[in-house]
Amino acid sequence: MPRDPLIVSGVVGDVVDPFTRCVDFGVVYNNRVVVYNGCALRPSQVVNQPRVEIGGDDLRTFYTLVMVDPDAPNPSNPNLREYLHWLVTDIPATTGANFGNEVVSYESPRPSMGIHRYIFVLYRQLGREAINAPDIIDSRQNFNTRDFARFHNLGVPVAAVYFNCNREGGTGGRRL
Amino acid sequence: MWSSSSDNRGLSASSKSTSSSASSSSHSPFSPRLKTMEEVWKDINLSSLQDHTTNNYSTDHDHHQGANFGGTILQDFLARPFANEPSPPAAAAATASPVPASTMLNLNSVPEFHFFDNPLMQNSILHPSTDSCQVVPNVSGRKRVVPEADNNSGGDRKNQRMIKNRESAARSRARKQESAIHFFIFIVL
Numbered sequence: 001m002p003r004d005p006l007i008v009s010g011v012v013g014d015v016v017d018p019f020t021r022c023v024d025f026g027v028v029y030n031n032r033v034v035v036y037n038g039c040a041l042r043p044s045q046v047v048n049q050p051r052v053e054i055g056g057d058d059l060r061t062f063y064t065l066v067m068v069d070p071d072a073p074n075p076s077n078p079n080l081r082e083y084l085h086w087l088v089t090d091i092p093a094t095t096g097a098n099f100g101n102e103v104v105s106y107e108s109p110r111p112s113m114g115i116h117r118y119i120f121v122l123y124r125q126l127g128r129e130a131i132n133a134p135d136i137i138d139s140r141q142n143f144n145t146r147d148f149a150r151f152h153n154l155g156v157p158v159a160a161v162y163f164n165c166n167r168e169g170g171t172g173g174r175r176l
Numbered sequence: 177m178w179s180s181s182s183d184n185r186g187l188s189a190s191s192k193s194t195s196s197s198a199s200s201s202s203h204s205p206f207s208p209r210l211k212t213m214e215e216v217w218k219d220i221n222l223s224s225l226q227d228h229t230t231n232n233y234s235t236d237h238d239h240h241q242g243a244n245f246g247g248t249i250l251q252d253f254l255a256r257p258f259a260n261e262p263s264p265p266a267a268a269a270a271t272a273s274p275v276p277a278s279t280m281l282n283l284n285s286v287p288e289f290h291f292f293d294n295p296l297m298q299n300s301i302l303h304p305s306t307d308s309c310q311v312v313p314n315v316s317g318r319k320r321v322v323p324e325a326d327n328n329s330g331g332d333r334k335n336q337r338m339i340k341n342r343e344s345a346a347r348s349r350a351r352k353q354e355s356a357i358h359f360f361i362f363i364v365l
Binding site for chain 2: 003005008009010036037038039075076115164
């Protein structure tokens with residue numbers, strides 16, 4: 001039985017704690033590129049925000065979507081971990097991110113050094129508008145998904161997916 | 177030629193030997209070092225061994241003859257703990273980084289002041305006296321005296337680089353493993 005890619009890649013550990021997937025969750029770029037764990041996408045493919053589809057069955061259940069890059073600016077030296085690319089709250093089940101409240105707008109991944117992981121994490125909210133103000137998210141840098149979830153009582157994630165991305169012309173090589 | 181200067185043993189000694197000079201005169205190009213060495217030998221001879229009539233020899237003989245005669249003196253000197261002779265080690269140690277005490281007491285190694293002196297001088301000292309002193313010249317002793325400051329910082333940088341390389345390799349293996357997982361799933365399903 002192969003290990004879970006989320007564990008192998010270190011997503012579980014670096015960004016989130018171990019969890020059990022319980023909601024269908026799909027991320028598609030440009031209506032064509034389906035994101036699966038560990039797939040390699042080019043920056044040109046992920047310029048615009050993807051279509052995010054959430055499963056479930058009850059429209060009264062709301063979800064929060066977080067997209068972070070834990071390898072900013074460089075996987076060998078991730079001192080900006082995690083870099084927040086997108087934050088959407090109050091997404092009703094069975095719908096998509098378009099129906100939610102975009103707290104932090106989507107920022108295109110632009111990795112300059114190394115191969116970065118870009119992780120979508122889905123949390124189930126306890127209720128609607130559980131996350132009121134875009135509180136104290138003054139900077140995308142050094143975001144902490146765990147703390148954010150704990151602070152807003154989001155609990156453990158219900159789903160996650162990630163992809164790899166590096167600079168369009170190559171990883172940028174090693175710079176001391 | 178030699179007979180004319182045979183009366184003055186100091187002069188003949190200085191003209192005979194290649195790089196050593198008389199005890200009091202300073203003719204050789206290595207005189208500053210040599211004077212220190214001479215003083216060191218004098219200190220050894222005068223202070224440590226009083227039964228030997230070395231005073232005359234140390235002043236009249238040239239350097240290598242003093243060493244020859246002092247072959248036993250050298251070994252006796254080396255046999256004594258160096259802690260009792262603060263001046264000669266101090267004179268030599270001032271010019272060098274600390275050497276572990278074990279090497280100082282080792283009879284088979286050259287005394288520590290040989291490490292830090294001019295290598296030409298080192299050869300001149302040891303060459304005539306190897307048969308009597310049974311002291312093995314340890315030219316590689318210089319390796320022990322390498323200052324650690326530069327090496328450590330270079331070593332740390334190398335270690336850092338190695339660690340980062342290994343982490344990068346681990347990430348690469350993880351990515352490779354994931355693609356294998358997906359291939360497996362694709363094939364199976």
